[in-house]
Amino acid sequence: MSGIGPVEPEEGTHALDAFPAPLPQRGRRARAFERHRRTVAVGFLAGAVLTGGGYLYVTRPRPEPPPAPPYPSQVTAVAYLKARTADPNTVARGFTFEVEMTTESGPPVTVTRISQPYAGLSVSSSPRAPFRTKAGSPRKISITIRVTECGKVPRNAGLPFLDVTLRNTRAMQVHSFILGSRYARDLSRALQVACSNETR
Template identity: 80%
Template sequence: MSGVGPVEPGEGTHVQDAPPAPLPQRGPLAGHFERHRRVVLGALITSAVLAGSGYLYVTRPRPEPPPAPPYPNQVTDIAYLRPGTTSSNTASRGFTFEAEVITESGPPVTVTRISQPYAGLSVTSSPRTPFRTKAGSPRKITVTLRVTECGNVPRNAGLPFLDVTLRNTRAMQVHSFILGPQYAQDLSRALQVACSNKFG
């Protein structure tokens, strides 16, 4: 024999079949995984989808918060309408007038208190405080100033004002409202009538 090549079987011999290759060793959970493969794959996909959705939810752009409502003194005004009655009767010395509480915008405003700076005067209102006003719905009120001590009221109220406590969902504030020159004249006249004997 000469040359290079594969060895060939001689006469009366035959090629033996190669033994089958051994199967790879399988772990203890392999059989269990084979039986439950679809369930496990479904659970893995679901977990991945939930994780992705959670990430998108957490990293989503946040909407701008709504603007805060205005402070109550920025949207509320009190207008002097007209004088009512003036009395010099000792038991009921006072001055009654009508006004209008106007809320221009925003949430309702509650008037919780009405007062004034003179120690010799008391203030009551109808409706009684507290009362609410809504935007676009002016509220008419009647205010009565009663003289409790003539010695502590001015003979001439030059620039009188009302201190009004206002509250809305943003804040509570005390605001001084100047009701204008007509109110000052009417109040001065009423105080002179009420305390005519003291001022004389």
């Protein structure tokens, strides 16, 4: 071979195979753009997860609220037990008897007042109001009715009742309890005796 010129590759060789072309250098801008693109993608995914979770939280089925407690008059019963024998130390114009108060269910019921409809009578109780009754714990109450003015007392208490003011966490109510024929008979007899003593 003679002459001047480029070296020719021999058969089966190529210049490109011997030295692979260098990859183009990525500039500072390209690297910053790539980082920014990843940050945006991560932020987008995080936002999508939060949005989806928020939607699921807002649209979740809500539990039913607990039922409201019953009104106190719906769960309270008062039953007449008996008239108490006259105590010589008590006033002759008084009638004392026992009742049993029961709260069937729900929160405790507080008795804040006991009264009756006749103007010539006053009422007191032991224990004194206010007092509480709990569900499943019947309570005996001693009630004394005193004659304050015979002219305003009925001679025959046909269907007497007690007005009891009840309170629980739901409401405060005044409820009239009819204590039955035995109570009416015992009260009428006591009133007749008390007021007949005055006319003698």
